Amino acid sequence: MSTLAIAHEALLPRTGLAAQLPPPPDLPEGDRKPLTKKETAADHPTWCPGCGDFSVLAFYYKLIEKRKIHHEKITTIAGIGCSSRFPYFVQAHGAHYIHGRALPFASGISLSRPDLHVFVFGGDGDAFSIGGNHFTHTARKNIKLTYVVMDNWVYGLTKAQTSPTTPIGHKSKTDIWGAADRPINPMKQAISAGATFVARTAATNPNHILAMMEAAMDHDGFSFIQCLSECIEFFPGSFDASIPRKGGVFNLVPENHDVTDEFAAYKLADEPFPGSFGIFYKKDAPTKNGNEAKIISDHRAKVAGLADWQILQKSFDRMK
Amino acid sequence: MSTLAIAHEALLPRTGLAAQLPPPPDLPEGDRKPLTKKETAADHPTWCPGCGDFSVLAFYYKLIEKRKIHHEKITTIAGIGCSSRFPYFVQAHGAHYIHGRALPFASGISLSRPDLHVFVFGGDGDAFSIGGNHFTHTARKNIKLTYVVMDNWVYGLTKAQTSPTTPIGHKSKTDIWGAADRPINPMKQAISAGATFVARTAATNPNHILAMMEAAMDHDGFSFIQCLSECIEFFPGSFDASIPRKGGVFNLVPENHDVTDEFAAYKLADEPFPGSFGIFYKKDAPTKNGNEAKIISDHRAKVAGLADWQILQKSFDRMK
């Protein structure tokens, strides 16, 4: 059936749209200075005063400054939640996506843009409740990006419901008599799913956060950081046992811990709260990014020298 | 604003619908005999001749017979996939739900009907790809039901795409050059999520299947069985290494294995294929069913002797 009468040709604006963009402005090139907090801070955070998330944000700014990352090379991605408001507070390309799906969104960036740093921030509900499966699969596929989960053991934005990390007995709006379901262990989840970088830190220990973020960023693969970040509004005091100035202990991962030993990592993850802080597990393994790059280069080799239309032409020739 | 003019009263068929059901027939009561295969078999299975799933079905019939389960007390639930066609082949109440969501559906039954046996059957894609998060949360909540995953390392029904358990290198329709992503380890997933009964069996070892199903059924909590079940059509030979008559080995879990030791179980789960078969992990722990029953009985005690409308009246009185 001939459908060419439909005049498809007329419908194709084949020239592309680049011409419609404003002309490139005169930008100073050469040595660009590290970005100061003033340059990386955007909207004033809408978090409650005292919320643990402030500290995570502050050390993200610090990381950007310290590692001299340029504005345009950072993508800050989040789902939905108090913690997930993160991208609005950072002066860089960012996306505030839907609840629980930040990882696949970020993976789409990571897999198509190796030149960018992809940072994902979110809460425990976003990561382990609605987003739990994406966490597992992003980990097993080892997609290169850094995921910082600001775990506050509660749903902040929706106001105090039980979260998948809420400890048994804690009273929330959906368990006024105290939570009864066993919480998830994010570290075990990460390790068993095959994450290749698994670390634990706390918003109350700034230097430690920065160290973990740096190590995560340098890891070639999926890097996951569980960061305890107190919800002052709906779960005050949750992490006191991990805060020395409140009489708690902040134990670092033992020096002799072998970060490449999955079982040792799993055992660390089993410690009762407050447990240890630091890198539990770290392993070099093929990344999805690398695997796909290899598949592409193998295929490109076979069509070397051909323009895209010529590659397609070969396929069409086979359908004659 | 008065909205009573809307005549809600007229809209309520408050008599209920029971009167519309056919009258109870004359059924022989008393000692009911175990159901024979003839009585439990329904539609002729639509699986390919040689598919491993036949054997799982046969031993489900056997289980029903051996354990003298009555027709009406069995609910057979599944998602979508070749393996998930299961409910059509069983003469009992059953539901063929949507892809990947059989567990929450079955949980709805389990949590509201303690009198029923709830069995869920499904494939590796249904369970660990689209359904992965429900698997984790049903496990951590320890909802009483038995979940048999017929793992064939491939998508059967949709014809040979990579599944989350497809081993690296296997050629599928979505990885014609061989799968590159690391597969999921279902046993590790189950253990780390907090499943309280975790076992492994194979369709090629009928007695073992039956033993595992029996033990699972007797477990008070969430019981998970990974059952290797060959897809003769799209992944023939996948499990030969576990089949003695094909030169493989079917190793039972070592006798001295402590099934209550999570780390030992995790180590077993780490063995290279074909690994061990049997119960990896089993632990008594509070079930969601029990927790909720407790919450209910605590609350019922406070309103003892009141009809439902009187309980509600008390709430309304507080809103005056």
Add this chain to the structure above:
Amino acid sequence: MSDSGLPVAAANGTKLSKISEAVIRIAGNSQDGIQAIGGFLARLAGRSEQEVMTFMTIPSTISGGPSLFQVRIGSGEVLSAGDDADVLLCFYEHSYLANAGALKKGGIVLYDSDHMEPNPEWETLYRHIGVPISSLTIEAVGGTGKDKGKNIYALGLVAKMFHLDVPKLTRLIEERFTGKDPTVVQNALGCFHAGYGHELQHLFESFAFNTVDKGGRNQVVMGGNEAIAYGLLAAGVRFGAGYPITPWSDIMELLRRELPKYGGTFVQCEDEIAAVSMAIGASYAGRVAVTGSSGPGVSLKTEALGWASMAEMPLVIIDVQRGGPSTGMPTNVEQSDLNIACFGGHGDSPRVVLAPCSVEDCFYTAIEAVNIARKYSTPVILLTDQGIATRIEAFPAPDLEKICQDIGPDFTAVADHKPYDLAAVDGITRHLAPGTRVASGKYPVVTGLEHDELGHPSGSPTLHMLMTAKRRNKYKKLASELPTPQIYGAPEGEILLVGWGSVLGPLREAVQQARAAGEAISAVHIRHLHPLPNGLDNIFAGFRHVLVVELNDEGFYGYGQLAGILRARFCDPKIRGITKTDGLPWKVREILDRARATAGSNANSTLPA
């Protein structure tokens, strides 16, 4: 403030006016306990046989921000929270600046002079009464330096201004704080009496409501979300599953708290898909279950909803609509989920959609939803909205003994059973709860695949046609049983306003105002949206313009979502839309202005070329 009598001298010498209603707007920050003031006023109205309606805004960030609560109390019928306020109680400069515009000319600004000064330019527009509320509160509670309690102090001021019933109010305060530390009640009462005792400078006028005697009308006071949750309990629902989201969460939190008393359970699931699936599983297990959500969560439920439609499984799904699309405006009102409610999901998956029109109606519609789900073996979507959800009303206490129902399954054994019986006399599918014995030994399967009468899969073209028709026709039967909506105003005239959901009150008030002004405007409100009740075409026939008033977008072709459905069904170009998307409830004035303008314009002007 509708005056309804001659000014009378009050005790303190100022003018005392008898009034039939008042609109009081309270503005401050979200931590100030503004909603509590409004709540006390509403409860008091409930106990005084008055009607009441409230409106509030919620800051969308957790750290709070400006907040307002408006309450309208009337001796007669109260149809909306009021276009404009008679009194503005404001705690800060920003509250004053943002809300003075909502005050009637000559209205009263009662302000905290510790935090703000009146705008000199507005002195002639409004009557300003300053009281150092914060410092007087601190003084009243004993100088702890905290102004916690200033809301109760302000309540005292209001009580004085309106000659409210002090014994009833103090009872309410006491009740509210029972169970807490006794000093809490003491402090609260202290604040209240201090406020009440304060000599209001410039209080040249005070007000008293006409007394109402509705024969001792016994009222309850609650919000729309509460009414839905309690309606479900009355209907006999004993299982629910959900995932938190604003503004749906209230309903799940209440059910989670209350269900155990009735032997029931509510499960917080890992996500909305699990929630709807668990509810469907529980429905299948024998007793209609409930799930619900708002916005994004509703989209996630559509696949499972399609299963319930195909398998013909009873289920109640609550959608508390909020501003969309996507995460949208989570704490604002919108009625933009009608399309997804009626048509959401792939394939032809029929279902029922109901929308309550008031808080009271939330209670009864929840029961109706359960009963329709049972009777027609179908998913029913109860489409409420943020406006009703967060609105408080007083309504006559229902006769619970009569209303509460038991919907437990019937396990009587049957000889044989085909759930999808094509020859069923009423054409409706009936499921057996598992646990029910079938003597023939042939057990049914419930399924999302096209199926034969026992629920086994079939690829037969004829069967697919027959089953599709079976699934569709039962809704025609339902439609034929629905009452034709009543007309507010005359059955003939110039303009018929059509509304749904929370629009009812303002719509009726618009009709009253217009008719009082001699305009031939009537209204009809549709509670059963899918299927529609019969008889609408006859109603429409009486008017020159049929204008559908909705809180959603006008779309590509110039009409809202219900208007689209009505236009498609009746193919009458006089059906046109009046829509808005500012996230706020309709004002009566807006409705009338827009209706007059639209009717005045060429009747076909919204039809694009």
Add this chain to the structure above:
Amino acid sequence: MSDSGLPVAAANGTKLSKISEAVIRIAGNSQDGIQAIGGFLARLAGRSEQEVMTFMTIPSTISGGPSLFQVRIGSGEVLSAGDDADVLLCFYEHSYLANAGALKKGGIVLYDSDHMEPNPEWETLYRHIGVPISSLTIEAVGGTGKDKGKNIYALGLVAKMFHLDVPKLTRLIEERFTGKDPTVVQNALGCFHAGYGHELQHLFESFAFNTVDKGGRNQVVMGGNEAIAYGLLAAGVRFGAGYPITPWSDIMELLRRELPKYGGTFVQCEDEIAAVSMAIGASYAGRVAVTGSSGPGVSLKTEALGWASMAEMPLVIIDVQRGGPSTGMPTNVEQSDLNIACFGGHGDSPRVVLAPCSVEDCFYTAIEAVNIARKYSTPVILLTDQGIATRIEAFPAPDLEKICQDIGPDFTAVADHKPYDLAAVDGITRHLAPGTRVASGKYPVVTGLEHDELGHPSGSPTLHMLMTAKRRNKYKKLASELPTPQIYGAPEGEILLVGWGSVLGPLREAVQQARAAGEAISAVHIRHLHPLPNGLDNIFAGFRHVLVVELNDEGFYGYGQLAGILRARFCDPKIRGITKTDGLPWKVREILDRARATAGSNANSTLPA
């Protein structure tokens, strides 16, 4: 088989008829390689400047079952796969019994006499030719006892009966098996020649197609799913993500296989939500990406689709429609996803919906979808269906050098940028790909919350109104740029048939047949479904009846999904629906019968009381 000349004596003495077209139906089991026979015939037609259209059924269970493949080849235009067959090639009794009804009176049954005998009662109805296909195949391949190859043997028989071009056919067979073990080609050719050489008993007539000379028209032959996948590649799409589901899987499998050659990637995700999210992420990263699904998977994507609508992110979503609702009829055709495509998801979330009408159109529409997504910063849904997906057609090879485009992002630094600029001259949002430097240091956020021009959240009522209007109005601009659909037949008359998607071919054939019979029937086919192109009302004005022919259910009020949209927009009761839900493509005869019956009935009869 339209005869187009006088019978001529063939070489072997039987009658030789020249024909302009033939419909051959092949029936057997799914393992019999039936599709391969059809495929060879279609490819041959493609190489012979003929037109071709096929129709096939797929068993819905994996273990297989009865299967059929119908191919219609014509020297002139081929608009459908044919209501009835000229020749039925059948391998089993069940194939014969199930398919003989689809044969024209006097048609030829070519059957495997090893497996079946003709029904004596049908001897007068059809001409039967038995050949022991299975045993002769076994003999031909050397007696291995397997009848593998019997399809190729049968192809030989057909080649003989239709005087097909043997050199071309053998070339096709050789090409098909290159790369495999050489004995495979040898066996195949052996079977073919054995079949071709077989003396057909009772072959009282043989046929030869009129020769075609379209000036050496260079054709490609493929199915609809392939055409879409290749169209996306030509459009410059380099990233896709999906999850398997029938019949969408073909597209993802092809893209997965081909993309790496172009430096691109396709990711199989854990579910459809991850897939659409990953595709959106990749689109955001700078180059329009694709996702897709069928049935249930489409429902799952609606939440993310709403985000793309709100954030105004370009994206192409393919929906290969199948029988619904729920799991429904996975291997049958239906057009019941139009509502979800246009309105799926909560809130007002505008998007574009396009539906290709043929295999060739799949290729071009895929490119158009990408370009609309880019130009208007919007998600575009490409709504194809199982009918087109599994249909093979030949069409003129596109000029790929001219058509292929590069849509890589432009990273040129900018002075300043507001993606959601309310003052944008064309009213359209433009995103910067991350990696692009903004000199002002103010970087945009893309978001699903209501937002200001930079993408930062805002609860402002005015902004929500302005942004809602901005999001909506760009589609009006698009609508104004769309071509008005062409009319098939006269621009005025009694009945206008309206169709969309795969309905085009049968619709045009219906018009041709009706007009040949003197009936004033015309047709219009709509490719741009949402927004609709302008000018349809003028077209409709020329007819007394406007009947919308769709493969979906008539719904509560008696019309299908597109009919509902058109009725809502134009409010013209003469627009009515003709629908069916048997999971099969329209026959030309069905369309005409239903159209005549509907037009004959009272024009308002579908309007319920």
